[in-house]
Amino acid sequence: MKKIKFFTSITALILAISGINAQSNEERGLQIAKAAEKADEGFGSSIVDLKMTLKNKNGQTSERFLTTRTLELTTDGDKSLIVFESPKDVKGTATLTFTHKIGTDDQWLYLPSIKRVKRISSNNKSGPFVGSEFAYEDLSSQEIEKYAYKFIKEEGDFLVVEQDPVDPKSGYTRRMVTYNQNKGYRLEKIEFYDRKNALLKTLTYSDYKLYKNKFWRAATFTMVNHQSNKETLLKFGEYNFGAELAEEDFTEVALKRAGS
């Protein structure tokens, strides 16, 4: 009897400790995410050119050039406008996206060949972005409300936080995100786990550059899909934070203008 009692008290103790830990880990995870958001606050708007390289398992590649304009919003998710510069036959095709902290994002598409703007209503966030290994949800602005957080570990400057998507339509069960606490909580690496909780992809950020002494921007994103052995490489040019874009640069009219 004594033994059993001893064990139960030990078990209770372990449970209690882990309970405390779980709670504080969740809080700490959220804190880190908030700190990261705060560190990047106030960039206003940016324009950047990028080259997207798709690579299949045999090493065959195809390239696309895009320009991305982003407008920072604090009350709701960011707005972004992406224009395809090449290949030639899709030049001028452009998308406009309003991310929302809660609910489905809004998206418009401009097709220069028919000179029309189409509004696309879709809650398909988990699908790939134009054939790349990036899903929409990987590229759209990272709003705090979209995940539940759990701090995992600290390794030197690196903090690893597990993020579980709130949206049931997400393609992931969790993401393991590595922040660099000494470099403005910039992201170093994200590992994505699919619905069956198997490692699906790893995104690595590299060639970081500090803009305006505050905003870290990686010039290279490397996304590797471990299941299909495909890869997508994003190479960013120089960020332009001085364009001072405003709401009127992110409208259907602006979308049409951007494409032509």
Add this chain to the structure above:
Amino acid sequence: MNAIQKTKNATNAFAKNWANFVIKFKWPVLLLTILLAMGLGSQGKMEFDGDYHVFFSESNPELEAFDALQEKYTKDDNIIIVLAPKNGNVFTRNNLIAIEELTADAWNTPYSSRVDAVTNFQHTSANEDDLYVDDLSYNSATKTDAEILEIKEKALKEPLLVHRIINKEGSVTAINVTVRLPGENSAAEIPEVTIATREMISKFQEKHAEFDVYTTGLVPLNTAFFESSQKDLMLTVLMLLIVVVVTLVLTRNIFATIATLFVVLFSIMSAVGFIGLNGIKLTPPSAVFPTMILTLAVADSIHILITYLQKVRKDGLEKKEALVESMRLNFMPVFITSLTTVIGFLTLNYGDVPPFWDLGNIVAFGMCMAFLFSTTTLPALMAIFPIWKSKKVKEQKDGKLGWYTNLGMFVVRQPVKLTVISIVVIGLLTFLARKNVFNDEFVEYFDTTVQFRQDSDFINENLTGFYNVEFSIGSGESGGINDPRYLQKLNEFEDWLEDQPEVVHVNAFSEVARRVNRSMHGDNESFYKVPENREEAAQYLLLYELSLPFGLDLNNQINVDKSESRVTVTLENNSSAEMIAFAERSENWLKDNAPESMHALAVSPTLMFSKLGFRQADSMFKGNIIALILISLVLMIALRNFKLGLLSIIPNVAPVLVGFGLWYLLKGTINTGMVIVFGMTLGIIVDDTVHFMSKFLRARRELGYDAKAAIIYAFETVGKALVTTTVVLLAGFIVLSTSSFALNSYMARITVIIIIAALIIDFILLPSLLILVSKEKEEPVRKSKMQVQLDK
């Protein structure tokens, strides 16, 4: 004659010395052979490979073309789970909820990359410039009856769903789970997926008894291969029982039976060691090796044992004397029959189907070891075991021998008539044999007792086809798939395919182009056609790319630089000949109607199997000729007679022709497994000829009998032995013919026919021919010069 006598004495002396040696050192010999068998056995490893790729050699051009296609596009395997609600309507709230549930579960399948169901189909609708993309039925619990009716209408109008995911009536639906196997170890990956899938389905059925569930797809196909290997391996146990019974009946001696068991088990252990040492992975055709070795090896032992016991029981010889005498009499015949069997099995290497190489090599090795053990372990054991002489066995000499003597007399009386009748019958059956057609439908490899076959048949009848053909259609330039001329032609090809009677479903990129075009024009049906300019098409494609769901990308259908697209045609179950004809018809349509860049080869696993039989037959042809030449040579040397060696070709080849002729009357279609029977059975049935001819020659040469008397002598001396070995062989192949796997069961069934035919031919045609040939010999005028010279 002198030289012959010398060699004969030499072999006799060798066999005698061998026997004396084995008997003298019976314990060391036994110990050594046990160590050898154990040593080899300890290296044994039995692994199974269920991947259907094992049936194709690396140089197989169809496999190369198929692999090339899979390199260009996404390489996927799948599991199709088919749900048939008992109420006959998929579109009820509860049924849709259940489908959503199972779909969600299916995402947890190991290595899965995508799950497609009617509920999560990405349905696009357009209202002027607004596009709505959504799951066809998400959160079905919240849908109203009117909404469910609307879902049903949409689903049954959707070309991507009908005949693929849902049937026309809306009574049967599928959930297609796409898996991306790493391919590092298919022996482990496939069972992992299968176990998870089965568990998921049985849980689903427990909860939802209102559904009948069926499974098919490439993973279940591989599983079925895998499981039939294991099942066929279990036939060994049955064969082992038969061996015990047959040996007991024939020898009426428990020790002889034990000794035989030792020999056959040692042979199998050695073969298992051979498999392990060579890293062979077992497949359905090669998994039958233990039964084959058992069947073939037991004959060696029985010959030696029967003579031994006869010498003890009838001739009253001492144990040692009887053993030596039995070894002396049987050493050469056992050696020759083993040699011909080994040659026969080794020629399987000439074929183009790797599992049969394995089978040939494993059995050949097993037979070498069986020869070794029959001439070492067996006599050593018999020398160790006591022999009970007290029990006098009743002589049945008169009755039994009389029967064979009568048969001999019957043949001797009318050799010409029998020869003519035989040749007419054989000729007729040979004519019929040519009418057999190849059919390698891999679904039909499994008989209807196999779940996979039952499920596939249901799915084939009620939802979609399991057979398919694929084309990779080029445009000739990077990004060229957006060229309206290409799209237009692709569309025409798609339409043509749809019109073909055997086609169930066509999936072509032109359909995507039409669909997006319609969406871009507010769902106006008159725009359900391919776009008319290249920019438009390219931009629509971009839009389409943006709307693809998780786990799907364009690469399923379009290659990386957008210069080629894939057309997948689903077909009804067709015979191999129809599959090949369809593929040719399609290829010709492209040649006749499309620019050169669009010409393409039809490829698919189905088509690879369809051509497998032809490929195997072509490649085995050379092997068969070589087997025939080698085995005839062995016979000539063994019989020391060129003419009779040449003559032996007739009774050795005729059974196969007769077998296939009768097969045409029974079934009419043959498969890859049956192509090997010529080489294989040749090595086996030749034994009958060897025994019969050698006794005939012995009577002529040593006893000075005339041809007719020599025939009767041959019947009296080996008639029973031939029937006995035939019975043992029949038992083995009848056991194999119960296999649920057609490559094995058909092969075994035709072998049964061939073995029976061989015995009949050896009892009727062979003696008649021997008499006729000998008659010629007495008339020197008729002898051709050629023969005289060669006969020396």
